[in-house]
Amino acid sequence: MIRQTFLSLTTQTYPAGTEHQVVELFPDLNYNLQIDTVGNYYVQVGNDSSCMFTSHLDTASTFQGPVVHRFCETLICTDEQSILGADCKAGVTLMLHMIQQGVKGLYYFFFAEEVGCIGSLKLAKAHLKNPLAHLQNISKVISFDRRGTGSVITHQSGQRGCSDRFATALVGELNSKGPFNYQTDPTGICTDSLSFFSIFPECTNLSVGYYNEHLKTEYQDMDHLEKLGETVLKVDWESL
Ligand SMILES: [Zn+2]
Known part of the structure; x- marks a missing residue:
């Protein structure tokens, strides 16, 4: 399913403003997709999780156009x-x-996200103004939006987003339950978890196997993504 879903979500570029088109492509799963008060989409699995997982729907392209896939062993460009x-x-x-x-x-x-983390900043602002019920149990924000195959991000834009204890525990879970060599990495720049640094104690970003983001030479290591797909099912997210 991972490969098929990835390919179906990348047949076009989706600049900011076209996010609803991406959501229409989501496979028909048995879940309740909701829209928050500021326009982001979310799904709740269970209702007392301490984890918010994040990704973004827009791509770093100024126009919408077709994507022609090329395949090279386990890489897609x-x-x-x-x-x-x-x-x-x-x-x-x-x-x-x-x-x-x-x-x-x-x-x-x-x-x-690509035009300044607008959606996540709006959510953070709304929550600070008037605490949102569906965020009340959250203590960890884990973004899946880092290049490469080995980073558990501890800092973004020079600011600390999570404790070393948390990052090391997550590295241990990933490397013991999957064939990986994740390490803590303080060189993060900016993704949606940054919007929650002052709200939730542990905010990170994980490598998902893409490279050369924002460029026409961007490519995805599908082998990494598929192995990560198996591993994330085994990680004990709640006890981190
Ligand atoms: Zn991104």
Whole structure:
């Protein structure tokens, strides 16, 4: 399902403003997709999870156009006439897989990340103004939006987002339950979990196997994404 979902979500580029088109492509799973008060989409699996998982629906493209896939062993790229959009459809794919497999969590699909984390900042602002019931149990925000195959991000834009204890525990879970070599990495820049640094104690971002994001040479390591798909089902997210 991971490969098929990824391919179906990357047949076009989806600049900010076209996020609803991506949601229409979601496989017909047995879940309740909801829209929050500021326009982000979310799915709740169980209702007392401490984890918010995040990805974003928009791609870093100023126009909407077709994507022509090229395949090279386990890598997927484009004909270099467009970006691929693995940033962040790799994360979206992973979250749809976790939802389908019933992993407990609050799954957030944000809009307009690529133009300044607009969707997540709006949610954070709304929650600070008037605490939202569906966020009341959250203590961890885990974004699936980092390049490469080995980062558990501890800092974004020079600010600390999670404790070393949390990051090390997550590294241990990933590397013991999957064939990986994740390490803590303080060189994060900016994704939606950054919007929650002052609200929730543990905010991170994980590598999902894409490279050269925002460029026409972007590519996805599908082998990594598929193995990560198996591993995230075994990680004990609640006890981290
Ligand atoms: Zn991204």
